[in-house]
Amino acid sequence: MSIINRISSKVLVTLGAQLERVRDGVAAATLPQFATPAPGLVIQLPRQVVNPQHISIGRDVKIGPNSVLKATVRYPGGWLSHPEGDHVAQEFEPQLVLGDRVTATWGLQVVAFSRIVIEDDVLMAGNVYISDGQHATTRGDRPYKYQGIDKVAPIRIGRGSWLAQNVVILPGVTVGRTASSQLAASWAATCRPTASLRARPRGSSGSGTPRRAPGRSRATWPGHESSAGAGQPAPLRARGVKGEQ
Numbered sequence: 001m002s003i004i005n006r007i008s009s010k011v012l013v014t015l016g017a018q019l020e021r022v023r024d025g026v027a028a029a030t031l032p033q034f035a036t037p038a039p040g041l042v043i044q045l046p047r048q049v050v051n052p053q054h055i056s057i058g059r060d061v062k063i064g065p066n067s068v069l070k071a072t073v074r075y076p077g078g079w080l081s082h083p084e085g086d087h088v089a090q091e092f093e094p095q096l097v098l099g100d101r102v103t104a105t106w107g108l109q110v111v112a113f114s115r116i117v118i119e120d121d122v123l124m125a126g127n128v129y130i131s132d133g134q135h136a137t138t139r140g141d142r143p144y145k146y147q148g149i150d151k152v153a154p155i156r157i158g159r160g161s162w163l164a165q166n167v168v169i170l171p172g173v174t175v176g177r178t179a180s181s182q183l184a185a186s187w188a189a190t191c192r193p194t195a196s197l198r199a200r201p202r203g204s205s206g207s208g209t210p211r212r213a214p215g216r217s218r219a220t221w222p223g224h225e226s227s228a229g230a231g232q233p234a235p236l237r238a239r240g241v242k243g244e245q
Contacts, residue, residue, distance in 0.1 A: 064106035088148030119159040
């Protein structure tokens with residue numbers, strides 16, 4: 001390699017490093033105002049944050065690029081509205097809570113209509129999707145995007161859990177502390193602490209299958225102790241949903 005080529009390579013490497021620092025600086029400077037201070041927060045660009053005043057974030061949370069944190073207060077938005085107003089209109093009171101040291105590599109999508117809590121030290125790989133509501137499918141004679149949101153139920157991801165790549169968490173799920181999942185699993189039922197979830201074989205139907213039988217966590221979530229029995233978590237109730245269902 002000639003001297004000119006070596007110099008050019010060094011210049012390009014230096015320029016690339018400077019651009020990375022500039023990008024990280026822009027990402028930090030343009031973070032929105034959340035419901036809590038969120039010291040040490042990093043959400044890399046590009047990103048989408050909707051209604052940050054409904055989002056509480058703990059310390060040292062790190063979220064990779066192409067991620068979405070969305071607290072939905074009205075449905076539908078502009079993209080999903082019928083041009084003549086022929087759609088179900090709803091209002092929500094969402095709460096999205098991320099604990100301390102939550103990490104996600106890239107492509108995280110969290111959409112809250114009721115309440116989603118991701119506790120301390122949860123690890124999420126790429127393309128994880130978490131939502132506490134689903135599009136209604138009550139009618140087969142009209143587009144689903146105009147039917148509103150139903151099956152709204154709160155979600156809790158227990159402390160220290162690991163959600164592998166392409167995992168989907170559905171409404172009403174509680175993931176026990178330090179539970180883990182394999183690739184492309186879909187969680188539709190509550191699992192116990194330390195449980196491990198695997199995806200069904202290709203071609204089969206249904207959600208992922210816990211290696212242990214589904215059941216309520218035996219741990220008591222902080223602030224949600226149940227009077228029904230020792231060691232049982234108190235159920236979280238969805239916030240009120242106004243408008244046509």
